[in-house]
Amino acid sequence: MKKNTYIFLMTMLLMSAAISSCKKGFIEMNTDPNGTPNALPQQLLAPALVNTLSTNMLRNRNFNNELMQVTVDMGDSEGRVFRYDIRRSMADNTWNGWYIQLTNFKDIYNVASQPLNYNESYMGISLICQSWVYSLLTDTYGDVPYFESNQGREGNFTPKFDKQKDIYTDIFNNLERADTLLDAAANVVPSSDPVFNGDAAKWRKFGNSLYLRLLMRLSGKAEMADFCKAKIKEIVDTNPAAYPIMAGNEDAAVLRWTGAGSLTSPFIGGVREQDWRALAITEFFINNLSRWADPRLTTNRWSIGTYQGGYAGVPSGYAPGENIEKKSYFLSTTSKTTLMNDPLMGNIMNFSELQFILAEAAAKGWISTPAETYYKAGVQSGITFWIPTFTTPIDEYLASADIAWNEDASLNDKMEMIHLQKYYSMFGTDFQQWFEYRRTGHPVLPKGNGLRNNGVMPARLVYPVYVQSTNPDNYRAAVAAQGPDEIYTQVWWQKP
Template identity: 80%
Template sequence: MKKTFTIIAMALLCIVAISSCKKDFVDINTDPNGTPNALPQQLLAPALVNTVSINMLRSRNFNNELMQVTVDPGDAEGKVFRYDIRRSFADNTWNGWYTQLTNFKDMYTVASQELTYNKTYMGISLICQSWLYSLLTDTYGDVPYFDSNKGKDGNFTPKFDKQKDIYLDIFKKLESADTLLSAAANVSGGSDPVFNGNALKWRKFGNSLYLRLLMRLSGKADVSAACIAKIKEIVDTNPTAYPIMTSNDDAAILRWTGVGALTSPFIGGVREQDWRALAISSFFIDNLNRWADPRLTTNRWGIAAYQGSYAGIPSGYAPGEGQATKSYFLSTTSTTTGTLMNDPLIGNIMNYSELQFILAEAAAKGWVSGDAKTYYNNGVLTGITLWVPLFNTSIDTYLAGGDIAWDNSASLDEKMETIHLQKYYSMFYTDFEQWFEYRRTGHPILPKGNGLRNNGVMPARLPYPVYVQSANPDNYKTAVAAQGPDEISTQVWWQKP
């Protein structure tokens, strides 16, 4: 009797476990927090806050470790700075991004209906969908796209789409968004924590995002010519049809006010001791020291001094070769000055400085008619003044003092290093953009410690969440067969020769 009871109990546990796995996948496709009766103005702010919160937390403990902003010292397994990445790291962004896509898609559906028709919310939705899908495919490669988020229709096993097809459809979405917003009115500022309901600023962000993504594919042979032609059209040929950001005032930043839902996820989400636990890397801090960068000299980023100055530790070291923490980012209770823990600007989506460096690269390669030096100088200047508005030193003086002035006689590769080293700092805490751009360009050149895993090669992607293998096995196997092994070393489509 006891043996029979044990068998029944074990069987019930297996059923519960299998149901739980299936339930996770269904929840991601249906968003358990959503409601089919919500209005667009009710969906936008929560979706933006949740998405930016996910990005900030993962930028802190994943991107920053890979890209030598910080080092999580220790000899234990699973240290990201050593390219030793646990498979569970994949779950958070996958689950969070797909959940918020449901909200952005619902926003479009409701805004397109006759009684609630609103071009502005439709355009904003398409931009936000494009942004999230680009994050997903740049992180994982081939992912569910055309069939994703259809749990309400009973599709809990969406097929994985090829990255090329995803990108080409994202471009269509951004074209549609530009058209919709070209004739759209402003909406309620209370519904929009990024641009306060300003339709033109959303349009500028959408087209600036378009340039970011076109640049990402610009080196891929089968689409390169079309991407370069589109970049030229947006910047040179038909700029009135594609307005882009023109100043820091146009930056897409979710500014944390500290009131209600607009409270940084770092408040309460990251303990004070966790801030002290992450050392700043030598690469990150040494450049700022050498340039006498005002983001450091004014301590705008809230960095703890070490023996009267700022100092970092090397990244990528082998177990047993680490150094004690020196400088680190301060927590809000450690200083009376502003810190990243509660900074209004840390919710960055895309800023004007990043756009200027995109244009500098395009000009350096001869794709647009502008002057690469002008774009570069403006990118450096606005990257600083975003954080230090009172900076009034001549940009030429600053660049000369740091030995980082533009050199027209330099090789293209040297120019790319010059641009992308500065772009690295302009994309500080911008989701995974530093990682994406390094994978695309190989810049800036990062020092490599002798403790790196993955043969010392920067990870090319995150693996798919483990539960997807059991919840959507057939489509998972098809994706892996097409893309390559589900490992961090497998390059995504736009990285492959």
């Protein structure tokens, strides 16, 4: 036995020495002396944006739209999201997709901050993109890995989960830093940037508009209310020169799908045409547009199919066995522009959403411009975002649709007016409709008889199942701090 052990140890030592000898000079031999061992920011940005938007769009279609009564995946089987019946595996896709791309966004900052490649524009863009993706993560799951996330290269495969308050505090710090970095910054390589074609000033406007979105999201949290109100006022009223924001649809943060190469919509190839057509559109979504004679209902860009000569939807949340008939649905074809290949479906944040954020702030008395001004601009830009040729005077349109601003209405009624229009502005935009409904309870959605979760809108997605086995200690600590790992557990900013 001793002899065999000795032979085994000597063999292992010899193999180790041989491997060590083989490694000598390997790195030097396989490094391009004229290149760089790391990808450059201009190589990383476009793929990271494309992949993030692909994750967002696919899950917007089959998760957000089902919860928020845009569509109904009709059927009586288990796991129908429109009934708040959410399989635990639904959580995996966005978690994986977002964290993978965070590695790329972080690499952009790390490489751009090195002396050889120093570039404040890419650093600022990286911080904005990180803030955007981390906000999606924490608004979806609650407490998530943040300060220790994406450290696998450093050997940290079990990151701790950070509290949502701490995550948001650092996001705000990063957006402040990005605004400073992009102040008078040079443009970046146009081909590296499918959102703003290299325009650093537009990235800065988007970063500050995103800041307003996130400040508003936390404004109902008692311990954050004063800070959020004061910061919103500073950005909009007292120091707007230091915080430029979107000024029109031309500033919208949209990754436009041109159909060329990697800029092909993820719906092409990711969703079969028959599956695209399979989802019914809801009564809530269609009836509002019909009542207002909203031109988006009939535009070829949205391509909504008619039913018996008109437009009709189905009720959401209906119970199994009710035998609901399918009516209107989104058409699909690659021979013309539909939502399957429309360039504007790569929406990150648009000008109309921003106007409704400001309308809410004004209605609550936080900023000086009348809420009606922002409300009108929001409705108009929401339509012209999709239909640039819409020229009906906004006052005329609002009056005929019976949705004109009413300054004498209660704050709750004003919130419903604002958020019903905002709901359509955020159509196709990741989970923003869901986030805003969880924050405000607006717009008021009808409740069907078949809803699970006691008829209450789910407050979060659960953590991926594999996290429980790969990072058990930190998973248990997060659940102990936040609450049960269930869809009904509210995240920090949802609680008073």
